[in-house]
Amino acid sequence: MSTPQPPVGPVDNTRIPRYAGPPTFAQLPRIDQVPAADVAVLGVPFDSGVSYRPGARFGPGHIRTASKLLRPYNPALDVAPFAVQQVVDAGDLAVNPFDIGEAVATIEAAARGFAADGVRLLTLGGDHTIALPLLRAAAATHGPIGVVHFDAHLDTWDTYFGEPTTHGTPFRRASEEGLLDPERCLHVGIRGPLYTAQDLTADGVLGFQVIRADDYETSSVADVVARMRQRLGDGPVYVSVDIDILDPAHAPGTGTPEAGGLTSRELLNTLRGLVGLDVIGADLVEVSPPYDHAEITGVAASHIAFELLSVLARNRLA
Numbered sequence: 104m105s106t107p108q109p110p111v112g113p114v115d116n117t118r119i120p121r122y123a124g125p126p127t128f129a130q131l132p133r134i135d136q137v138p139a140a141d142v143a144v145l146g147v148p149f150d151s152g153v154s155y156r157p158g159a160r161f162g163p164g165h166i167r168t169a170s171k172l173l174r175p176y177n178p179a180l181d182v183a184p185f186a187v188q189q190v191v192d193a194g195d196l197a198v199n200p201f202d203i204g205e206a207v208a209t210i211e212a213a214a215r216g217f218a219a220d221g222v223r224l225l226t227l228g229g230d231h232t233i234a235l236p237l238l239r240a241a242a243a244t245h246g247p248i249g250v251v252h253f254d255a256h257l258d259t260w261d262t263y264f265g266e267p268t269t270h271g272t273p274f275r276r277a278s279e280e281g282l283l284d285p286e287r288c289l290h291v292g293i294r295g296p297l298y299t300a301q302d303l304t305a306d307g308v309l310g311f312q313v314i315r316a317d318d319y320e321t322s323s324v325a326d327v328v329a330r331m332r333q334r335l336g337d338g339p340v341y342v343s344v345d346i347d348i349l350d351p352a353h354a355p356g357t358g359t360p361e362a363g364g365l366t367s368r369e370l371l372n373t374l375r376g377l378v379g380l381d382v383i384g385a386d387l388v389e390v391s392p393p394y395d396h397a398e399i400t401g402v403a404a405s406h407i408a409f410e411l412l413s414v415l416a417r418n419r420l421a
């Protein structure tokens with residue numbers, strides 16, 4: 104929904120020191136402080152689906168704190184993402200940490216509510232389990248969607264300890280439920296040990312192509328972007344970013360780190376390559392502040408969020 108008045112942007116940090124400003128993402132207004140929003144940044148502090156280190160329930164707050172250092176203009180994309188669309192902070196969703204099914208239902212209902220109001224979501228996790236209800240809500244609006252999934256991991260495994268809804272399984276469930284367009288799905292950043300060689304073949308059957316982390320060694324970012332854009336085509340695209348796509352040197356604060364990952368520069372430049380695609384929503388998951396150092400992961404995450412919001416802004420101008 105377009106807003107009648109000019110968007111309310113972040114607090115002016117030339118007048119109010121950024122450490123004194125509000126605790127919202129990028130010091131933007133809260134959703135209740137403006138008449139209407141185009142994009143909402145929504146925290147989902149849920150980490151009951153993890154297979155290893157916990158802590159991602161504290162991710163939204165950590166990313167918001169690191170985002171105090173963002174500035175309003177993005178020179179790489181020549182856009183001021185908070186000036187051409189009303190971006191708001193929708194706070195954190197209260198989800199049940201003891202009942203995965205109930206948590207997932209709460210997230211889907213909330214996401215459907217935002218969609219009904221014409222508000223696009225950038226969701227801050229939380230672990231990767233939350234992508235499943237977000238994809239359910241997105242497909243309810245758009246039909247089967249293309250997905251670009253930035254991650255060290257496939258996240259198309261079947262079950263863990265008999266549990267089908269975990270952070271290692273959202274894209275298998277989404278595929279089984281017909282939420283995804285099998286011609287337009289892609290993982291970027293895959294690396295590290297698997298359980299068996301069949302993990303990759305099963306993943307391909309579900310409709311995913313793979314750009315490996317190692318492909319950044321042999322191809323330029325521009326080549327990777329060209330492959331990505333060809334796979335995603337013209338239809339609606341959902342973007343899911345697991346912070347562990349980054350090398351642990353660039354993002355130590357995460358639950359299942361894998362060596363040999365992307366630099367933050369490689370990822371930011373790849374995300375810029377989404378401009379012009381029909382990005383309908385995005386998530387940023389698996390930031391686990393207890394394992395972070397010197398806000399390295401928080402800063403990377405806040406910049407990833409900034410680039411995603413910039414892509415939405417550029418698309419609005421086109």
Ligand SMILES: N=C(N)NCCCC(=O)O
Nearest residue numbers: 154231256270271359389
């Ligand atoms: N989605 C993330 N970050 N990790 C999934 C790893 C699942 C496993 O431990 O095999």
Ligand SMILES: [Zn+2]
Nearest residue numbers: 231254258345
């Ligand atoms: Zn993941």
Ligand SMILES: [Zn+2]
Nearest residue numbers: 255256345347
């Ligand atoms: Zn991962």
